Amino acid sequence: MRLFPHVCFSCRKSFKKPMRALARLCPQCGGPMVMLSRKFSAPKMTDVDQWRKVEYLVSHGFRFQSIHEQPSGTLVQYPATLAAAKLFVERYTGQVG
Numbered sequence: 001m002r003l004f005p006h007v008c009f010s011c012r013k014s015f016k017k018p019m020r021a022l023a024r025l026c027p028q029c030g031g032p033m034v035m036l037s038r039k040f041s042a043p044k045m046t047d048v049d050q051w052r053k054v055e056y057l058v059s060h061g062f063r064f065q066s067i068h069e070q071p072s073g074t075l076v077q078y079p080a081t082l083a084a085a086k087l088f089v090e091r092y093t094g095q096v097g
Helices: 048-059 082-095
Strands: 003-008 013-018
Touching: 048 082
Parallel strands: none
Antiparallel strands: 003 013
């Protein structure tokens, strides 16, 4: 069984859970969790800036799936900062699916 990261932005935590159709709730606060790609690596709970960046990307449809530069097909790295994430969203929003 494959496990996927499910994140709670209120608690700033990630839990590995199997994929399922029903929404999952955070085991700590009971709030909604979002399932991300298996490629996602959660920042430390205390790294508020990184969690803000992750939440911004997720709110724009980026769930840490592979993004490729067009037309070369080169794999694009996810941004390191919130400022870079805003440019990233502008540039790659057409690849969100």
